[in-house]
Amino acid sequence: xxxxxxxxRLKHLRLARDRRDQYPHSLQFYLDPPTENISLVEFESFAxxxxxxxxxxxxxxxxxxxxxxxxKTKLEGELRNLKFPYxxxxxxxxxxxxxxxxxxxxxxxxxxxxxxxxxxxxxxxxDLLRYRFNELTDVLRQKFLDHVNLSFEAISEDLKNELxxxxxxxxxxxxxxxxxxxxxxxVGLVDAVxxxxxxxxxxxxxxxxxxxxxxxxxxxNNYRTKLSKALALTxxxxxxxxxxxxxxxxxxxxxxxxxxxxYSVQKNTGKISLExxxxxxxxxxxxxxxxLHKALRDNHHLRHGGRMQYGLFLKGIGMTxxxxxxxxxKEFIRGKVDAEKFDKGYAYSIRHNYGKEGKRxxxxxxxxxxxxxxxxxxxxxxxxxxxxxxxxxxxxQKLQSxxxxxxxxxxxxxxxxxxxxxxxxxxxxxxxxxxxDIGFSLNHPNQYFIESQKLLSGGREPKxxxxxxxxxxxxxxxxxxxxxxxxxxxxxxxTDTELEELEAYFTED
Numbered sequence: 001x002x003x004x005x006x007x008x009r010l011k012h013l014r015l016a017r018d019r020r021d022q023y024p025h026s027l028q029f030y031l032d033p034p035t036e037n038i039s040l041v042e043f044e045s046f047a048x049x050x051x052x053x054x055x056x057x058x059x060x061x062x063x064x065x066x067x068x069x070x071x072k073t074k075l076e077g078e079l080r081n082l083k084f085p086y087x088x089x090x091x092x093x094x095x096x097x098x099x100x101x102x103x104x105x106x107x108x109x110x111x112x113x114x115x116x117x118x119x120x121x122x123x124x125x126x127d128l129l130r131y132r133f134n135e136l137t138d139v140l141r142q143k144f145l146d147h148v149n150l151s152f153e154a155i156s157e158d159l160k161n162e163l164x165x166x167x168x169x170x171x172x173x174x175x176x177x178x179x180x181x182x183x184x185x186x187v188g189l190v191d192a193v194x195x196x197x198x199x200x201x202x203x204x205x206x207x208x209x210x211x212x213x214x215x216x217x218x219x220x221n222n223y224r225t226k227l228s229k230a231l232a233l234t235x236x237x238x239x240x241x242x243x244x245x246x247x248x249x250x251x252x253x254x255x256x257x258x259x260x261x262x263y264s265v266q267k268n269t270g271k272i273s274l275e276x277x278x279x280x281x282x283x284x285x286x287x288x289x290x291x292l293h294k295a296l297r298d299n300h301h302l303r304h305g306g307r308m309q310y311g312l313f314l315k316g317i318g319m320t321x322x323x324x325x326x327x328x329x330k331e332f333i334r335g336k337v338d339a340e341k342f343d344k345g346y347a348y349s350i351r352h353n354y355g356k357e358g359k360r361x362x363x364x365x366x367x368x369x370x371x372x373x374x375x376x377x378x379x380x381x382x383x384x385x386x387x388x389x390x391x392x393x394x395x396x397q398k399l400q401s402x403x404x405x406x407x408x409x410x411x412x413x414x415x416x417x418x419x420x421x422x423x424x425x426x427x428x429x430x431x432x433x434x435x436x437d438i439g440f441s442l443n444h445p446n447q448y449f450i451e452s453q454k455l456l457s458g459g460r461e462p463k464x465x466x467x468x469x470x471x472x473x474x475x476x477x478x479x480x481x482x483x484x485x486x487x488x489x490x491x492x493x494x495t496d497t498e499l500e501e502l503e504a505y506f507t508e509d
Contacts, residue, residue, distance in 0.1 A: 023097035025140075025147045026085040027132050029223055030104045030230075040246065043106060047254055049082045050103035054124040059441045061127050062415065062423045067134065075131055085132075109241065110254035112234040120419070122227055126220055133216050138183060150222060152185040152215065160184055163202065163209065170202035171211055183212040191218050263316040263365050263446035272318045274327050280317075284452035286445045287386050287398075287428055288371060289313050295382035300335025305375055305383040307346075309366050311353055316365035316446040321354040367444045368422050387412075387421040404431050 038046075056078045064071040079086035085096045104125070111121035136144060138154070145152045160167070160179070167179050174182065192208035194217070195201040202209045210218065241247055272280070281293040292310040296302050302310065307328075314324060328350060329342050337346070348357055355362035368385070377384040386395055392413060399409045408431040415424040426442040429435070433455055442448060 023094060023101065025144050026093065026097060027129070027136070027144050027147075028101065029148045029226055030101065030108075031148075031226070033105050034102045038102065044250065046099055046103040047106040047110070047250075049084075049099070050107050051254065053078060053082050053084060054107070054121070054128070055441065055443070057124045057127050057131075058120075058420065059423060059426075062418075062420055063437070066127065066130070072131065072135070076135075107254070108231065108234055109247075110251045112231045113238065113251075116419070118228075118231045118235075122224065122231065125227060126224060129223055130216055130220055133219055145219075148222075150191070150219065152187050152191075152210075152218070155184050155186050155209065163204070166202050166204075167209060167211075170199075170209075172200055173213075174211065179211075185210045185212070185215050187215075187218060191222065194221065261444070261447075263444060263450075269318045270320045270323070272323075274323055277314075277327070280449075283432075283456065284449050286425055286448040287402075288384070289445055289449075291386055291398075292382050296331055300331050301337065303381055303383075304349075305377065305381055307349065308353070309371060309383040311350060312363055312365040313445050313449075315353065315363075317449050321351065321356065324350050324354070365444070365446050368425070368442070371445070372421055385421055385425075387416050387424040392416065399428075402432070404428070 057075065060071055060074055064074075076086050083096055084100050085093050107121060111117040133141070133144070142152075142154055155163075164176065164179055167184065168174060168176055171179070187208045187210045189196060189203065189206055189208055192201055192210055195210065195214060196203060196208060200214070241251070277293070278297075281290050285293060289310060292302065292306050295306065296310070311324065311328070314327070319327065325347055328346060329339065332342050332346060333339050351357045353363050371383075372385045372388045375383070377389055386398065390398070395416065396409055396413065399412060404412070408427070412424045412427050412431075415421075415427060422442055425448070426438060429442060429448060429452070430438055433452065435455070438451065440451065442451075
């Protein structure tokens with residue numbers, strides 16, 4: 001008799017049971033770090049996909065009202081595309097749950113290093129958990145609460161009917177019909193203290209009776225506390241990780257990482273003339289490059305940080321080495337630099353950026369993350385991100401000089417206040433191009449330029465007004481622009497090129 005097939009079946013069943021035991025739920029608080037060995041390739045891949053997901057969570061959270069149908073549909077689609085758990089009922093999504101678990105801890109290592117990084121990571125992880133928790137069925141929600149040791153017990157229908165009048169009068173925003181439809185949880189008063197302070201919950205015998213619509217706030221508060229402590233503990237453990245020469249450079253790079261195209265090779269190389277630069281800076285440059293161009297024209301000089309940021313951007317939009325040498329030399333010799341000094345000093349760094357000197361590295365333009373997180377400008381510098389590095393009042397004056405309407409300036413400053421600098425730039429794009437919704441996540445100055453040129457040259461179809469404006473957050477109705485009178489359709493998010501920046505980082509000489 002052949003027992004091999006039976007043994008294989010038993011082995012398969014045992015493996016499936018072990019996997020279910022390891023990840024009994026599609027959702028977790030990430031309390032226990034992974035202990036398995038993984039390859040460096042898988043480490044990088046998981047980290048990049050998680051970072052993509054969290055950046056999408058950030059963008060959607062500002063663009064749409066959280067919980068609206070459009071928000072949920074788009075986020076589910078991204079979870080599906082990136083192969084993270086998205087179907088709460090799925091029992092066979094072990095690989096997705098494993099990826100979710102491991103990738104969270106990788107980014108926790110990368111984003112525990114500064115207060116700004118910790119704050120950003122915590123907010124996006126909370127928004128992701130909120131979405132996934134609210135998508136659970138009642139049965140799975142209770143299973144999850146038990147899994148994370150939150151003793152929130154759903155009360156019976158009989159008890160709810162008995163307390164119906166008290167629940168109605170103690171819980172704002174509920175009618176008697178909604179009280180009867182809503183599930184209520186019996187929660188310890190310590191966990192519901194915020195609702196108790198706000199007089200938004202019914203209290204009896206030391207327990208709060210919390211409606212389904214408010215239970216996620218308690219869960220998220222619990223998660224925030226646990227993750228905040230975990231990030232602080234992880235930060236203290238960094239010295240031991242910094243001794244690993246394989247991981248530390250990767251983790252540092254991840255926290256500043258950009259996950260789209262690098263714009264190092266352009267089809268329009270040499271097709272942009274120097275005479276076009278002034279006009280292009282007014283209509284198609286992001287605000288950081290517009291600021292650098294104006295400073296160069298006014299002062300006939302830029303310091304090293306500005307020359308690097310602006311020079312690589314110009315290279316990315318198609319300026320050749322010969323054009324770059326001519327462009328910078330003409331401007332510098334109008335100031336205090338003579339032709340001989342330029343040729344001996346500045347020309348070398350320009351050729352270096354194009355891979356013609358030194359290590360012969362063909363440098364790529366700076367991404368938004370690199371500009372925001374690296375080398376902040378000091379007095380006399382003009383590089384950096386104006387949304388991140390400018391005083392709010394000076395930024396307001398600059399936006400007014402660019403004829404941004406007051407309502408648009410208010411929206412931008414609110415995004416800046418919330419540290420959503422790339423989304424502030426995205427709003428700036430919409431306002432200067434008279435677009436209701438650009439339909440993509442803005443992550444790179446050269447992406448800004450390309451999308452602007454597509455729009456102004458008619459490369460994108462006119463965008464129809466949203467049929468259901470309730471699904472998105474309030475848009476400005478008084479947008480002004482001297483640059484464009486057309487409106488584009490939504491386009492796809494930037495190309496999901498695998499590991500461009502990280503691969504370049506590790507293969508660089």
